[in-house]
Amino acid sequence: MTAYDRVKTARAKGRPTALAYIHALTEGFLEFHGDRRYGDDPAVLAGVAEMDGLPVTVIAIEKGADTAQRLRRNFGAAHPEGYRKALRHMKQAEKFRRPVLCLIDTSGAFCGIDAEERGQGQAIAENLMEMMTLKTPVLSLIIGEGGSGGALALAVADEVWMMENSVYSVISPEGCASILWKDPTRTEEASQRLKLTAQDLLELGVIERIIGERDGVEAALPVLRLRALDFFREKTALPVQRLLEERYEKFRKIGRA
Numbered sequence: 001m002t003a004y005d006r007v008k009t010a011r012a013k014g015r016p017t018a019l020a021y022i023h024a025l026t027e028g029f030l031e032f033h034g035d036r037r038y039g040d041d042p043a044v045l046a047g048v049a050e051m052d053g054l055p056v057t058v059i060a061i062e063k064g065a066d067t068a069q070r071l072r073r074n075f076g077a078a079h080p081e082g083y084r085k086a087l088r089h090m091k092q093a094e095k096f097r098r099p100v101l102c103l104i105d106t107s108g109a110f111c112g113i114d115a116e117e118r119g120q121g122q123a124i125a126e127n128l129m130e131m132m133t134l135k136t137p138v139l140s141l142i143i144g145e146g147g148s149g150g151a152l153a154l155a156v157a158d159e160v161w162m163m164e165n166s167v168y169s170v171i172s173p174e175g176c177a178s179i180l181w182k183d184p185t186r187t188e189e190a191s192q193r194l195k196l197t198a199q200d201l202l203e204l205g206v207i208e209r210i211i212g213e214r215d216g217v218e219a220a221l222p223v224l225r226l227r228a229l230d231f232f233r234e235k236t237a238l239p240v241q242r243l244l245e246e247r248y249e250k251f252r253k254i255g256r257a
Contacts, residue, residue: 004173004188006167011144021103031047032085034085036084041081041085045058046089048098054233056093056098057089057093057099058103059100059102061076063106080123081118083109099232099235102138105146106145124152127156128156139158146162161207161211162202164213165198168206169194173187173191211227
């Protein structure tokens with residue numbers, strides 16, 4: 001598959017959304033609402049659940065499975081209150097030393113005037129800063145699109161994993177082609193040059209693991225669940241200072257020759 005084929009697959013209608021992953025990976029998910037500042041953002045799900053008896057905090061960007069759901073969830077384009085809600089639950093998880101599982105599927109944060117007026121940039125920046133020093137394990141999984149700061153705001157994690165047919169990039173291929181060449185017909189070329197596939201990013205050291213989809217996403221979920229459990233148990237056993245040092249070094253080494 002070409003890079004652009006991966007982009008189209010990541011966006012494909014019928015691809016499992018975050019809710020399907022939550023139901024497959026966890027039990028008893030209890031959703032909470034609101035950021036205690038402005039309101040609730042349906043594009044971001046946040047709550048607590050269990051994985052084989054292990055309490056976890058789950059934060060997910062949900063695009064919606066049909067047209068009505070996508071409209072209600074703004075197609076997964078989160079507002080500032082969504083990111084503030086996410087951070088509120090991360091800090092709660094830190095208090096109780098619950099691991100945090102982030103599920104990412106967004107073309108990017110919402111860029112409307114109202115989002116900017118309510119502090120979109122600041123909300124994302126606060127997440128980046130706070131996640132770097134969060135005193136509990138964090139695992140981020142890109143399940144479809146991982147676009148720009150809207151995805152990065154939930155991806156400052158101890159490890160970032162990607163589904164095989166997901167993508168993760170600073171900008172969409174369409175946006176890149178329009179900005180660099182003023183030519184949206186060069187979207188396929190932009191996809192290749194952005195190095196946005198899971199294999200590209202594994203080779204570059206941006207992510208740590210690819211979850212295969214050879215037999216479909218649903219078939220991969222039981223294995224993903226076991227790997228996530230092993231990851232959380234390993235990281236939870238670490239002293240907090242070592243956990244933070246390893247997370248810091250992970251990001252410091254990205255881009256080194």
